[in-house]
Structure formats: structure tokens, C-alpha cells
Amino acid sequence: MDGPRFQSVIAGRAQLSGRTPEEELEEALAIQSVKRLVDPADIAALVLFLTGPHGRAISGQMPPIDGDFKAAQ
Numbered sequence: 001m002d003g004p005r006f007q008s009v010i011a012g013r014a015q016l017s018g019r020t021p022e023e024e025l026e027e028a029l030a031i032q033s034v035k036r037l038v039d040p041a042d043i044a045a046l047v048l049f050l051t052g053p054h055g056r057a058i059s060g061q062m063p064p065i066d067g068d069f070k071a072a073q
Contacts, residue, residue, distance in 0.1 A: 002037035
């Protein structure tokens with residue numbers, strides 16, 4: 001998920017590798033089918049859906065919000 005912690009990890013990797021943060025981000029996204037970072041708003045939208053009337057028939061599920069990262073592993 002994008003945010004200060006993720007950006008710090010990317011900056012640290014860039015510093016260790018001698019590459020730019022943009023290059024590190026590109027490499028991180030290369031293994032995902034969805035080529036963008038998960039935004040906190042994506043998670044909030046799912047929470048609102050699941051807790052609202054449209055999600056009332058859904059229970060016991062763990063929907064991934066990971067940009068398809070797990071499929072790439």
C-alpha cells in the first residue's frame with residue numbers, strides 16, 4: 001500500500017542499490033499485473049462496500065487488495 005512507510009522502503013532500496021526511487025518502484029510494480037500502488041482509498045472503498053447494503057450477503061471472506069502481488073509470487 002502506498003504511503004510514507006512504503007516510500008521510505010523504496011528510498012532505502014534506491015540508496016542501497018544506487019538506483020533512483022523511480023527505478024526501484026518500477027521494479028516493484030513489474031511483478032504485479034496491476035501496475036499501480038494500492039491507495040488507502042482503495043481499502044476504504046472496500047470497507048464501505050462490505051459494511052453497506054451491497055455487502056450484506058458476504059461473510060467470512062478475505063478479499064485481497066494487493067495489486068495482484070500475491071499472484072506474482
